[in-house]
Amino acid sequence: MIDIIFMGGLVVFSISSLYFFFNRHKPEGLNTAFLVSFVTIASYVLMWDGFFAVESPAGQPIFWSRWLFYVVSCSLLMLEIGRAKGITSTGKVAELVFLNTIVMVTGTVSAVTSGWTKWLFFAISAIAYLILIIPLLRVRDGDSNWIDKYILLGWSGFPVVFFLAPTGIGLFGSAVAMGLYLLLDIYTKIAFNLQLKA
Amino acid sequence: MIDIIFMGGLVVFSISSLYFFFNRHKPEGLNTAFLVSFVTIASYVLMWDGFFAVESPAGQPIFWSRWLFYVVSCSLLMLEIGRAKGITSTGKVAELVFLNTIVMVTGTVSAVTSGWTKWLFFAISAIAYLILIIPLLRVRDGDSNWIDKYILLGWSGFPVVFFLAPTGIGLFGSAVAMGLYLLLDIYTKIAFNLQLKA
Amino acid sequence: MIDIIFMGGLVVFSISSLYFFFNRHKPEGLNTAFLVSFVTIASYVLMWDGFFAVESPAGQPIFWSRWLFYVVSCSLLMLEIGRAKGITSTGKVAELVFLNTIVMVTGTVSAVTSGWTKWLFFAISAIAYLILIIPLLRVRDGDSNWIDKYILLGWSGFPVVFFLAPTGIGLFGSAVAMGLYLLLDIYTKIAFNLQLKA
Numbered sequence: 227m228i229d230i231i232f233m234g235g236l237v238v239f240s241i242s243s244l245y246f247f248f249n250r251h252k253p254e255g256l257n258t259a260f261l262v263s264f265v266t267i268a269s270y271v272l273m274w275d276g277f278f279a280v281e282s283p284a285g286q287p288i289f290w291s292r293w294l295f296y297v298v299s300c301s302l303l304m305l306e307i308g309r310a311k312g313i314t315s316t317g318k319v320a321e322l323v324f325l326n327t328i329v330m331v332t333g334t335v336s337a338v339t340s341g342w343t344k345w346l347f348f349a350i351s352a353i354a355y356l357i358l359i360i361p362l363l364r365v366r367d368g369d370s371n372w373i374d375k376y377i378l379l380g381w382s383g384f385p386v387v388f389f390l391a392p393t394g395i396g397l398f399g400s401a402v403a404m405g406l407y408l409l410l411d412i413y414t415k416i417a418f419n420l421q422l423k424a
Numbered sequence: 425m426i427d428i429i430f431m432g433g434l435v436v437f438s439i440s441s442l443y444f445f446f447n448r449h450k451p452e453g454l455n456t457a458f459l460v461s462f463v464t465i466a467s468y469v470l471m472w473d474g475f476f477a478v479e480s481p482a483g484q485p486i487f488w489s490r491w492l493f494y495v496v497s498c499s500l501l502m503l504e505i506g507r508a509k510g511i512t513s514t515g516k517v518a519e520l521v522f523l524n525t526i527v528m529v530t531g532t533v534s535a536v537t538s539g540w541t542k543w544l545f546f547a548i549s550a551i552a553y554l555i556l557i558i559p560l561l562r563v564r565d566g567d568s569n570w571i572d573k574y575i576l577l578g579w580s581g582f583p584v585v586f587f588l589a590p591t592g593i594g595l596f597g598s599a600v601a602m603g604l605y606l607l608l609d610i611y612t613k614i615a616f617n618l619q620l621k622a
Numbered sequence: 623m624i625d626i627i628f629m630g631g632l633v634v635f636s637i638s639s640l641y642f643f644f645n646r647h648k649p650e651g652l653n654t655a656f657l658v659s660f661v662t663i664a665s666y667v668l669m670w671d672g673f674f675a676v677e678s679p680a681g682q683p684i685f686w687s688r689w690l691f692y693v694v695s696c697s698l699l700m701l702e703i704g705r706a707k708g709i710t711s712t713g714k715v716a717e718l719v720f721l722n723t724i725v726m727v728t729g730t731v732s733a734v735t736s737g738w739t740k741w742l743f744f745a746i747s748a749i750a751y752l753i754l755i756i757p758l759l760r761v762r763d764g765d766s767n768w769i770d771k772y773i774l775l776g777w778s779g780f781p782v783v784f785f786l787a788p789t790g791i792g793l794f795g796s797a798v799a800m801g802l803y804l805l806l807d808i809y810t811k812i813a814f815n816l817q818l819k820a
Contacts, residue, residue: 247753256713261720268728268746275739277731298723317454324459327496332466335475343473350466357445515652522657525694530664533673541671548664555643 227401228287232274235408239266242416251423258306259419262299266415269295273404283340286392286400292407293334299415300326306422310373311365325358333385337393348394352385372421380414425599426485430472433606437464440614449621456504457617460497464613467493471602481538484590484598490605491532497613498524504620508571509563523556531583535591546592550583570619578612623797624683628670631804635662638812647819654702655815658695662811665691669800679736682788682796688803689730695811696722702818706769707761721754729781733789744790748781768817776810 246260272278273289280288304322313319329351336347359381363374387410388394391403444458470476471487478486502520511517527549534545557579561572585608586592589601642656668674669685676684700718709715725747732743755777759770783806784790787799 256717256720261717261724264746264750265724268724268731268743271739271742271746272731275735277735277739298720321454321459324454324496324500328459328463328466335466335470339473339475343469343475346469347466350462350469354462519652519657522652522694526657526661526664533664533668537671537673541667541673544667545664548660548667552660 228404229274231401231404231408232270235270235411236267236274238408238412238416239263239270242419243267246419249423251419256302256305258302259423262302262415262419265295265299265302266411269299280338282392282396284392284396286396288337288393288400289404290334290337290393293330293337297327297330300330303414303418306419307362307373307377310370310422311362312370313365322358322362325354328354329358333388337388348389355385373418376414376418380410380418383410383413426602427472429599429602429606430468433468433609434465434472436606436610436614437461437468440617441465444617447621449617454500454503456500457621460500460613460617463493463497463500464609467497478536480590480594482590482594484594486535486591486598487602488532488535491528491535495525495528498528501612501616504617505560505571505575508568508620509560510568511563520556520560523552526552527556531586535586546587553583571616574612574616578608578616581608581611624800625670627797627800627804628666631666631807632663632670634804634808634812635659635666638815639663642815645819647815652698652701654698655819658698658811658815661691661695661698662807665695676734678788678792678796680788680792682792684733684789684796685800686730686733689726689733693723693726696726699810699814702815703758703769703773706766706818707758708766709761718754718758721750724750725754729784733784744785751781769814772810772814776806776814779806779809 243260243263246257246263250257251259269292272291272295276287276289278289278291280290282288301323304326305319308319308322313322332347332351332354336344336351339347359377363377384407387403387406390397392400393403441458441461444455444461448455449457467490470489470493474485474487476487476489478488480486499521502524503517506517506520511520530545530549530552534542534549537545557575561575582605585601585604588595590598591601639656639659642653642659646653647655665688668687668691672683672685674685674687676686678684697719700722701715704715704718709718728743728747728750732740732747735743755773759773780803783799783802786793788796789799
């Protein structure tokens with residue numbers, strides 16, 4: 227089941243990579259939409275292989291490499307969100323990228339540890355996430371409020387799944403978590419970029 | 425004993441994180457003082473957990489993850505030092521950040537290896553450190569000479585402790601090393617930022 | 623034999639580090655030529671030590687840490703190539719650095735995995751490499767066409783060796799691969815920078 231989800235992610239992000247490669251948002255500069263999809267292909271291939279997966283205390287596979295790929299892909303999304311929100315200060319954009327890196331790296335540590343270390347790192351990751359998104363949601367720019375929907379519904383879905391999955395309290399198994407992450411990936415990385423282009 | 429030091433670091437840097445979060449140096453841009461303290465919390469939690477610690481040939485624990493966190497926190501301090509020293513060339517600031525990354529990554533390799541590889545990487549790290557700080561100490565900017573004290577007494581304390589600790593010749597044990605690092609962390613990451621704000 | 627090659631690399635890049643340190647291309651800014659050689663010393667020392675080497679299914683040593691050092695050194699070369707090609711868009715230069723990082727990290731994963739994962743990551747790395755160099759070769763700037771020779775003969779040599787070495791189909795052993803990589807390193811990191819300075 228997990229294998230089918232990973233294969234699905236591979237196919238979906240291969241198609242979106244091709245689409246965004248040939249349909250650039252801007253003729254010049256970083257083709258962010260393509261790069262995000264392209265990095266996500268690599269993430270799915272690596273999870274499918276299972277090379278870096280570890281086992282949770284309850285015997286469920288933890289595909290922690292996902293969170294390191296998000297350092298790259300979500301930092302790119304931060305550049306897009308910052309631009310769409312009209313944030314022109316380089317320092318402010320650097321802060322978004324930096325906080326995203328902290329969220330993802332501490333999340334990775336939370337995923338592979340257990341006990342109170344897991345929960346302390348989860349807390350640090352969550353705090354960094356709140357510091358990241360609250361000022362972002364406060365930026366009221368006339369044309370960019372549609373982005374808040376992606377942040378609240380999409381981005382915030384990841385820590386919720388993380389908390390309920392074997393990386394957290396283990397309410398459901400890794401297969402369900404991987405399916406939910408795939409939907410969130412499609413929503414925040416493909417649907418978002420399609421609307422950004424539109 | 426080591427646990428108490430790590431807990432102490434966790435408490436101290438949690439307080440400084442809160443302080444710098446609510447007392448920004450500048451209203452705009454990267455809140456470096458806060459981010460440095462916040463990253464250091466994560467570093468102390470991970471060392472406290474001991475998840476990534478390895479054992480030295482003499483049986484002492486080596487908490488090498490510290491040096492990877494310094495890639496981030498000390499790069500942020502480089503941005504501050506560069507700005508305080510009046511270095512405006514982006515290339516020059518990038519060189520400081522890049523050299524700091526080399527110092528810390530080669531230091532990490534030195535910490536986890538042994539024999540002549542340890543000492544070669546220690547030498548590379550030390551050379552990169554000298555290349556980093558000598559031009560920095562040479563910048564004579566009227567208002568920023570107080571920073572040299574932090575570089576000479578604070579920053580340079582780290583390689584000395586590293587050399588004397590189980591990561592080097594093992595003159596003293598890991599507990600003493602961790603206590604000294606904590607004092608150096610407080611001096612270079614909290615006292616420095618308090619004086620920078622003042 | 624492999625040890626002699628690594629020692630040779632260490633000696634050659636120590637000399638080139640010294641040379642470029644005392645013969646800066648530009649008085650101001652990042653001394654890229656020196657930093658590339660300096661990082662390469664660290665890479666050769668680590669391979670010489672063999673600390674991180676893994677074994678291929680055929681029993682050959684895989685020195686995968688090389689590719690992670692290329693993230694740094696080749697990103698610096700990208701800055702130089704971008705400048706020499708007259709690419710002034712920061713976004714475009716960031717794309718070069720970013721694509722190079724994808725090439726090297728996915729190449730590292732390809733080196734340490736086996737079976738179809740190895741080949742999928744090799745394919746992703748190769749695609750990222752083509753996306754990187756094809757637009758670069760298309761930039762026809764009067765004075766910079768000599769660079770194309772380095773890209774086509776030098777840079778493109780690495781994936782060819784990777785494919786034929788134990789990281790790929792294993793046509794020849796690790797010693798031959800290390801010797802070829804050393805020649806390519808000298809060509810793309812020393813000869814290139816000497817011509818750039820000239």
